[in-house]
Amino acid sequence: MTTAFYAPPEQFRGGRVMLPPSETRHAVRALRHRPGDEVVVVDGRGGWHRVRLEHTGQKQAMGTVVASAQNVGEPEGPCILAAGVLHKRSRYETLVEKAVELGVTTIVPLATTRTERATIRHDRLHNLMIAATKQCGRSRVPNLTAPCSLAQVLVRYPQLTAFCCHESGEGRAALPAALQAIPASTGVLLAIGPEGGFAPHEVAIAQRAGARLVHLGPRRLRAETAALTAAGAVALHRAG
Ligand code: SAH
Numbered sequence: 001m002t003t004a005f006y007a008p009p010e011q012f013r014g015g016r017v018m019l020p021p022s023e024t025r026h027a028v029r030a031l032r033h034r035p036g037d038e039v040v041v042v043d044g045r046g047g048w049h050r051v052r053l054e055h056t057g058q059k060q061a062m063g064t065v066v067a068s069a070q071n072v073g074e075p076e077g078p079c080i081l082a083a084g085v086l087h088k089r090s091r092y093e094t095l096v097e098k099a100v101e102l103g104v105t106t107i108v109p110l111a112t113t114r115t116e117r118a119t120i121r122h123d124r125l126h127n128l129m130i131a132a133t134k135q136c137g138r139s140r141v142p143n144l145t146a147p148c149s150l151a152q153v154l155v156r157y158p159q160l161t162a163f164c165c166h167e168s169g170e171g172r173a174a175l176p177a178a179l180q181a182i183p184a185s186t187g188v189l190l191a192i193g194p195e196g197g198f199a200p201h202e203v204a205i206a207q208r209a210g211a212r213l214v215h216l217g218p219r220r221l222r223a224e225t226a227a228l229t230a231a232g233a234v235a236l237h238r239a240g
Contacts, residue, residue: 004040004134009047015065017041017051024061027053039063044130044141048072073138075103078187079234080160082108082153083227084194087116095224096125096144100132102231103238106143108153114196118147150191150202154209162189162211165230166203167220175214175230179237188234192227 005023027033034056041051051063081104086092111118126144133141216229
């Protein structure tokens with residue numbers, strides 16, 4: 001599978017697409033595409049298009065859509081990853097990039113009691129998400145929300161089956177075992193704490209809101225490892 005190009009919906013008109021400048025540079029200068037070449041262009045909203053390039057200038061590339069499909073590479077149901085913002089920006093960037101590959105549909109940065117820094121660089125993360133979407137063969141760029149609390153995220157998505165990943169607590173199931181009990185297309189919400197974990201009152205809030213406490217095995221994982229392991233468990237559950 002070759003890497004797709006990205007052009008937002010407004011770049012498509014009358015069966016044609018104009019690649020944005022950065023995508024044009026990549027297509028024409030780096031990959032040396034020429035008129036007649038066929039490429040894949042995704043619009044980030046689920047549109048997947050096979051495009052025959054007609055004009056490949058250094059500044060502008062344009063092509064004709066020859067075939068289209070919807071939601072190529074997209075999961076059957078929503079998977080909301082609510083993950084504590086991490087002190088080290090690069091770790092959170094890794095988390096976000098890989099979460100896109102694993103089929104997460106929305107990323108909610110959590111500001112929790114033990115979060116050391118509750119701000120994100122939204123544009124930078126969104127650009128990473130676009131790059132990951134193209135690279136892994138998805139057609140929809142997942143949503144990235146503003147930071148919010150665990151309580152807020154749980155009331156925002158009451159229809160989803162919520163799992164709160166926590167490293168301690170009696171009688172918790174392992175996430176893969178808990179997933180076995182629900183159909184693969186069920187919408188899920190995964191809550192992951194920051195470096196310092198969730199505070200006890202946050203765990204209580206999650207449980208009161210109907211979230212199930214689950215574990216990810218006997219070792220204490222770093223927050224980004226935990227988030228990606230949880231997202232991977234959902235991806236594999238959906239893979240059948
Ligand atoms: N509170 C811990 C570390 C938190 S790890 C401490 O400092 O001792 C960060 C987050 O990763 C946790 O809030 C939890 O959501 C998740 N996590 C890490 N290991 C886990 C495990 N074995 N099971 C479930 N969740 C885990």
